[in-house]
Amino acid sequence: MVELRVLGQVEVLVGGRPLEIGHARQRCVLAVLLVDANRVVTMDQLLDRVWAERLPHRARQVASNYVSRLRRVLAGHAEIVRLGGGYVLRVDPEAVDLHRFRRLVEQARGQALELLEEAAGLWRGEAFEGVETPWIAGVRESLARERFAADADRVDLALAQGGHAALVAELTERADAHPLDERVTGQLVLALHRSGRQADALSRFHDLRVRLADELGTDPGPELRELYQRILATTRAAGPEVPRQLPAPPELTGRAEQLALLDKALLGTSGTVLITAVAGAGGIGKTWLALHWAHRHADEFPDGQLFADLRGFAPDPPLAPDAVLFGFITALGVAPDRVPTGLDAKAALYRSLVAGRRMLVVLDNAAGAGQVVPLIPGSPTCAVLVTGRHRLASLVDRYGARHLPLDVLTRDEGRALLITRLGADRVAAEPVATDELVDLCGGHPLALSIAVRNAVTHPAITLAEVAGELRQLGLAVLGHTTDPAASLPAVLSWSLRGLTEEQRTAFGLLGIAPGPDITAPAAAALTGLAHNALTALVEASLVEQRPHGRYGMHDLVRDYAATTVLDGDAALARVADFYLHTAHAADVLLDPHRTLVRPGPLTAGVRPLPLPDADSALAWLEAEHANLLATQRVAGALGLHEVVWHLARALDTFHYRRGHRHDALTSWRAALVAADHLPDPTTRIRTHRYVGSACSRCGLLEEATEHLDRALALALRHNETTESAHSHQALTTVWERRQDDRRAYDHARQALALYRTLDQPAWEADGLNSVGWFAARLGDFNTARDHCRAALDLHRRHRHPIGEADTLDSLAFIALRTGDHDQAVDHYRSALALFRSHGNMYEVANTADNLGHAHAALGQHEEAGTIWWTAWELYREQDRDSEAARVRQRLNDLGAPRGGPPSARAR
Known part of the structure; x- marks a missing residue:
């Protein structure tokens, strides 16, 4: 056959x-x-x-x-x-x-x-x-x-x-292979039901209903729905229970915006179960918010409210979903001995019991999505409110949950919380101390409650005393020896339990990072870890993700993080290296004609941020300015003298162009201390010169002269021609400000003579411009014009736009003094445009001031007033009070309004 x-x-x-x-x-x-x-x-x-x-x-x-x-x-x-x-x-x-x-x-x-x-x-x-x-x-x-x-x-x-028992395995396999086929699912549901597995049968029905809604936008057909109702009727034979499990409502201060968002998310209409996940740091008030909202809207869930503290962050271990489901199912009327075994079976029965019922489920203090998912009903008539320190992103991705981040209280909300705790009269009696307490706690609700705990029980203690103790002792005041839930350090420590060792290390190191915030590349240098460690800390609400790729911590969380670090010196040295080498690269882009002084070699594994051009360099320095200053302070404390010095130099061009005079002086004074520990005499010469220039810009002319004379003397002793030339050039500015143009002119000529021996066209051009400027101030306009024109030619030939702008400013001054006011306006405008395009706002202020004089000389008083307003605003931004006062007086003389021009007032 x-x-x-x-x-x-x-x-x-x-x-x-x-x-x-x-x-x-x-x-x-x-x-x-x-x-x-x-x-x-x-x-x-x-x-x-x-x-x-x-x-x-x-x-x-x-x-x-x-x-x-x-x-x-x-x-x-x-x-x-x-x-x-x-x-x-x-x-x-x-x-x-x-x-x-x-x-x-x-x-x-x-x-x-x-x-x-x-x-x-x-x-x-x-x-x-x-x-x-x-x-x-x-x-x-x-x-x-x-x-x-x-x-x-x-x-x-x-x-x-009657062959249902023998078919269950085959039908389960077929249903898994064809998850949208209603006939197959109906056969499986019937086989499970007849085999006594009602919970599994109902679970299969709900899974299909969700899939059909999500993927096809439809509901199961009438035959399958009828079968489901028959099975559900047998399960509910004992009659529905109406659980009311919400704990007592807490006091809640503020949070009006968040309550409104919960209203919108949990009371709207939807084809799926409504879920909102409230995420935030420990003690930020998530439970208070959730329970307050739940009690306010309890009547809108007439079929009951279920509540579970999942203990995701608590002294005890997290609660298993299996145990929570057992509690929910028995609360819904199922006898304990009839609750099925196994997580899946319990979840299926739970979803069946709440199907079609208008219920609220509050899942507080969740450790993660895995703990929450089995507890989510399948019925669109239910609403779920979850709180946790993690963002529970998978709930957003899989179930369309609304994510509601909870931040600190505003100052007004913090004050209102203290009124709730202490009474309005007591708070009103000490408004300054009240505001200080809110600020010291950073608006953190639990911290505020703990801080005033003694004041609540001891009315004789003033809020000023409470604030003083908190100011001196910080996080130690916010602890508690017997009740972990009333101790901010203990509450924060629970957030670390679910982290890996690497993530805990990263958390601690971020607590000692220099500056108010950090970027991912800097964090990688600090921790030596991949970006996913930072992402995990954001997910755990220990780190805040801020705009423009920046990350930060609440001050109290940061203080706690710092206590977990055993030895952070190596990490701080790495991040200091990152900031230093990136700042050095930025400085080279801003001023390529500067003498190149390279910092030491990079620490292994540290990668500076690549900066493609001068604009990106300026933007990076602007964004990282506070962190760079903090890094220099940290480097000084660690004895990293090379880092301290090179950071001062890498920031010098930026400080000058942005008018950060006092930051520059502070930075160079720190570098002067560091220079005493460095072996190279040239470094000390340069440092005295830079300190002198910084003093000069801050109006400390005697001190500036002393440092520059010292730099010049050391340069001559060590035959440092370049440094001698630069020191003479710097002294021209000091003597100009000391109103001795003749002496300034002598230094300018000596600087030019030395520059001409160095084969540095840009420096020679600076020297020519300087001689021309002081010749003009002394009335020798022919000499001035010849030198400045030669300087302009050199600057343009060698593409030095800042030097070109400086020289155009000088030529404008010459034109103004010789009566060619139109040419003065043209030169000043050209110089202004160049300074602006390269972010040199210090010189923009000066040139705008000068341009006003040229307009005034032409009788163009409106144009003069407009440009002087610009100069006045920049002088004020740069804390140049005497210059601002001088310009303000000129504006008054023009009859300008006290509040500034319309554009300034609008801004």
């Missing part, structure tokens, strides 16, 4: 033994002939079905050869004959499993279970296993649909005859 099979591997059996039918291509030829057994398959059809568009050489001959070999294999059992330009495989259809399958299904017509079971038994796997062509793939897909339909008819008959 011969068997020809395609419902599995393509094979031929004779007497139960397989015949060798050759390689895959030859089996494919046989499969094509078997599918159309007893019908003609033309040569063109055969070639297309076996080879598609990749025909072999002499394709017809090859096909004929394959047919000939198959004739020999099938000899005596079936025959292949040439007919009508093709081939026919003549065989009894019952010998071919495919045709026998179709005959059995047709004969059964959904009535005869035994015939369908016999048909199902013919399948040994996927049709045409081991053979693959486009045509085969299409036929295989069609046969899979036939098999699926036949199996569905078979299962219906088997269920009708």
Whole structure:
């Protein structure tokens, strides 16, 4: 007896033994002939079905050869004959499993279970296993649909005859493979129900309903919904319970905006369960907010409110979802001995019990999404309010949950909290101390409550005393020896429990990072860890993600983080290296003509931030200014003298251009201390020169002269021509401010003479401009004009735009003094544009001031007033009070309004 099979591997059996039918291509030829057994398959059809568009050489001959070999294999059992330009495989259809399958299904017509079971038994796997062509793939897909339909008819008959127990495993596999098929899910739900597994049956129904809604936007059909209601009725036979599990409502201060957002998120209409996750740091007031809202709207959930403290961050271990579900199910009226075992079974029964009911579920203090997901109802009539220190991003991704971050209280809210605790009269009596307390606690609700705890129980203690103790002792005041929940350090420590060792290390190091905030590249240098450690801390609400790629901590959280660090010196040295080398690269971009003084080699593993151009360098220095100053202070405390000095120098151009005179002086004074520990005498020369220039810009002219004279004397002693030239140049400014133009002119000439020996065109141009400027101030305008024009040519030839702007300012001054006021205006405007384009706001202020004089000389008083307002605003921003007062007086003389120009008042 011969068997020809395609419902599995393509094979031929004779007497139960397989015949060798050759390689895959030859089996494919046989499969094509078997599918159309007893019908003609033309040569063109055969070639297309076996080879598609990749025909072999002499394709017809090859096909004929394959047919000939198959004739020999099938000899005596079936025959292949040439007919009508093709081939026919003549065989009894019952010998071919495919045709026998179709005959059995047709004969059964959904009535005869035994015939369908016999048909199902013919399948040994996927049709045409081991053979693959486009045509085969299409036929295989069609046969899979036939098999699926036949199996569905078979299962219906088997269920009708009570075969549910034996079908559960098969139907579970089929439902998992076809999750959107309502017929299959209905068969499984019925089989589970009849097997006594109501919870699993209801769970399967809810899973399908969610999938249909999410993927197709539809609901299950009426037959499946009717089956679900029948099962649900048996589960609810004891009658529904109405649980009221909310704890007592807490006092809540402020939070009006957050309460309104909860209203919008949890009281709206939706096709899915409404979920809001409130996230924030420990002690920030998440539970207070959630319970206050829940009590305010309890009447809108008439079928009950469920509550669970998941203990995600508490002295005790987190509560397992299995235990929470047991409590919820029994609260909903199911006897304890009838609660199913296993997390999935409990979750399914829970979802069934709350289905269609208007209920609120409050899940407080969640450790993570894994703890929450099994507790989410499947019914859109329910609302879920989750609180936790993690952001629970997967709830947002998977369930469309609303994320509500909770931050600190505003000053007004903090004051209101103290009024609640202490009474309005007591707070009103000490308004300054009240504000200081709110500020010292950073608006942190738990910190404020702990801080005034003694004041609540001891009315004689003043708020000024409380604030003073907090100011002196900081985080230590906010601890508690017997009640961990009333200790801010203890509450914060619970957030570390779910972190990895690396993440805890990163948390501690971020607590000692220099500056008010940090970027991801700087954090990587500090911690030596990948970005995902920082992301995990944001997720845990220990670190705040701020705009423009910056990260920060609440001051109290930062103080606590610092207490967890055992030794952070190496980390601080790494981040200092990151800031230093990036700042150095920025400084080179801002002023490429400066003497290049490289910092030491980079620490292994530290990567400075790449800065493509001067604009990005200026933007980075602006954004990181506070951190860079803090880094210099930290480096000084650690004895990193090279870092201290090089940071001062890397910031010098930026400080000058932005008018940060006092920051520059502080920075260089720190560098002067560091220079005493460095071996290179040139470093000390430079430092005295830079300190002198910084003193000069701050109006400390005597001190400036002393430092610059010292720099010049050291430079001469060590034959440092470059430093001698720079020191003479710096002294010109000091003597100008000391109103001795003749002495300034002498230093300018000496600087120029030295610059000309150094083959540095930009410096020579600076020297020419300086000589020209002081010649003009002394009334020698021909000499002034010649030197300044030569300087302008050099600056332009060597692309030194700041030097060009300086020289244009000098030429404008010469034009103004010689009566060519129009040319003065033109030169000043050109200089102003160059200074602005390179971010040199210090000189923008000076040149704007000068341009006003040129306009005034032309009688253009409105233009003079407008540009003087600009100068006045910049002088004020740069704390240049005497210059601002001088310009303000000129504006008064013009009759300008006291409040400034309309544009200034609008800003």
